[in-house]
Amino acid sequence: MFLVDFGLGNRHDRTMISSRLIFGLCFMLASLLSSPAGTVVRFLTSVGNLDVELYDADKPVTVSNFLAYMQGGSYTNIIMHRDVSNFVVQGGEYYVAYRGTTNASLETVVTMPPITNEYFTGKFYSNVLGTIAMARTSDPNSASSQFYFNLAKNSAALGDTNKSGQYVVFGHVIGGTNVLSLFNLGPKNTLIKDTDLSFVSSDLNTLPVFSFANPNNVTYDDLLYVSVVPAPAYTPVQGSYNGLFSAPSLDAVPAPAPGFFSMTLGTNGKFSGSLRVGANRYSFSGSLDTNGLAAAKASGPGLPLNVSVYVDPTSGGDQMTGTIAGPTWAASLTAYRAPFNAQSNPARTYQGAYTMVLPSSGQAGQPAGTGYAAITVDAGGNVKVSGSLADGTSFTEAVPVSQDGHWPLYAPLTGNGLLSGWMVFTNRPAQSNQPADNLNGLVLWMKPAKAKFFPAGYTNQLSATGETYQPPTGSSQLFSTTNLSLVLTGGDIPGPLTNRVTLTPANKFKSMTNALTMTLTLPSGLFSGSLRLSSPTRTVAFKGALLQSQNSGSGYFLETTQGGELLLLPQQ
Structure with a gap:
């Protein structure tokens, strides 16, 4: 059983996740989550869950037809057997019997009698990105077990308000849109590619498999499996949620700046x-x-914003997803619950001090x-950040982990x-030839x-990294080495300038010279100083943060018209 492929061109020219895909998913969720709640089912796929x-x-x-197949076990270990990028991904025709054994075999789902087409029944739902619909033959009343997810806006091809296509949409994705996006190949x-197994069955010519699969010898382990089950029951968990939402910028739709969410x-x-x-x-x-x-x-x-949220029951209520939408834009939302309490549930895993660098x-x-920050986490899981960016702009934030x-870093700047x-x-300790990566x-x-x-x-997109910082006490030493070099590069300096420290x-x-002064703030791991330069004579101020496990530090300095990079390194 096929859907009609309306000519989408070469699927291999597509990218995995485009900004238009995310934008479409956001708008779909924003518009559909306001509808009355229906039954929620979970698709347990080989690449993640879809609710x-x-x-x-x-x-x-x-x-009722779909739930009957699910409740009868017909949607257990089925495979997604057709994947047309930027069109649909389809399943419900095949399953693997005795999966995981030497007796595994590809079988067709035993179907019940076809159902009446409900395209004109109830509210109209278009075949837009993120919706699920029934597959069928050219006979409108031939749908049975096969279904598909729309990977793009397919209204004109599969059914729109002009009643063309008449492929019946009967649900939409509310959680796991990132999983659905993986089926857009490119x-x-x-992770996923398609392969042609039409010699096995004519409708396996776009079979999605894992990228490591040998196209000449696809095994059962290479297939993309799905089992459909009832969604876990949801019980509200009291707490506060904090997160971020951002909208992709499209050619004709300017997106607002990212936003902060609190609930x-x-x-x-x-x-x-x-x-x-x-x-x-x-x-x-x-x-x-x-x-x-x-x-x-x-x-x-101005105009109100539409807020749509979904709490994943299997996360223990710890994660929330959704959309924030304005008149011409829609933004994807992710938020996390703040679980820690200084007395009853202290944040021992994260509590302490950190230094962070943000290279430009x-x-x-x-x-x-390189910008920098000093970070502390208290027993209640409260993160406090104080730092400075490479142009001299300071920033602060306080938010739970x-x-x-x-934790969401959201700091409006002057x-x-x-x-x-x-x-x-991440709290990954330092290893051989690899520095610590604690955040x-x-x-x-x-x-x-x-x-x-x-x-x-x-x-500018910054790749921020950091590590734990232990202020020295008593006679303990800050670094395991005492001989260091302070190197300034860029600005109005013609070449790297090195000073021994x-x-x-x-x-x-x-310093080995009176031209350099340098002050360390031991409780935070931040440092600052100045260096007198000649040709022309001037004083350059600098700031930075230590990376204790590496016996080093990074920062910046600013001159009249531009800035430069500062590194504190062990002497070679």
Whole structure:
């Protein structure tokens, strides 16, 4: 049984996840999560879980048919047998019997009688990205066990308000949109590819398999399996959630700056929260339904924003996903619950001090140095950040850490700039030939035009890394070496400038020349200083943070028109 392929071109020219795909998923969720709640089922796939809400009220025959196959075990160890990038991924025809044994075999699902087409029944749902619909032959009333997920907006081809196509949509994805996006194949997709097994069956000519599969010898372990089960029951977990939302920028749809999300949830499912988008603030409230779904309006400047959230029951209530949507944009949301309490559940895994560095790209018109921050986490899991970016802009933040170490860095900057991104405490200790990596993340640094040192403004993605910091006590030494080099590069300096520095037994930096002064703040691991230069005569101030396990430090310095990189390194 096939869907008609309406000519999508060469699928191998597609990328794995495009900004348009994410944008479409966001808009789909924003518009559909406001509908009355239906049955939620979970697709346990080889690449992650998909949670799908079904349209029981509007497509009762189709939903009952689908649930009958699920409850009868027919949707256990089925495979996704057809994957057409930027069109559909299809399953429900084949399953693997005796999976995992030497007797494994590919079998067809035993079908029940075909169902009546409900295209004209109840509310109309279009074949848009993220929806699930029934596959069939050219006979509108021939659907049985096969279904497909729309990987793009297929309204014109498969069914729109003009009643063409008549392929019945009976649900939509509410959780796991990142999993669905993996089925859009392309050169950047290193996880899934397709292969032609039409010699086995004519409808296996676009069979999705894992990328490591040998196309000449596909095994049962290479297939993309799915088992459909009832979604776990949801019980509200009291707590506060904090997260970020961001919208991809499209050619004709300018996206707003990333935003910050905060929400407090009670055990009765009622919630209240706030959004920050630039200088604007919005507030919202509502109640989660029995599936962990909710839709609300956030009021603030201008038109209200649409808030749609979903709490994954299997996360223990620790993770929330959803969308925030404005009139012309939609942003994907991820938020985590703050689980720690200083008395009853202290954050022992993360508690302590850290130093973090944020190297800039150094591209023309952008800062050349390395930003830095001092970070502390208290027993209650509260993260406090204080730092400075490579253009001299300071930033601070205070936010809780999640159970698995995630925390959103969201710091509005002077002059309408912004620092935003997800950080995670990994607590990976130093290993041979590999420094410690106790925290990392990708951070977006946005600076508007008319900045002091960079008047054109810029948007820079920073790869932030950091490690734990242990302030020395008593006679203990800060570093395992005492002979260091302070190296300045860039700015108005014609070449790298190196100065020798000694770390004294009292953990103070001593310069070999009076031209250099350097002060260390032991409690935080930050340092600052100045260096007198000639030709022309001037004094350059610098700042930075130590990376204790590496006996080093990084930072920046600023001159009249540009800045430069500063490194503190063990002498070679």
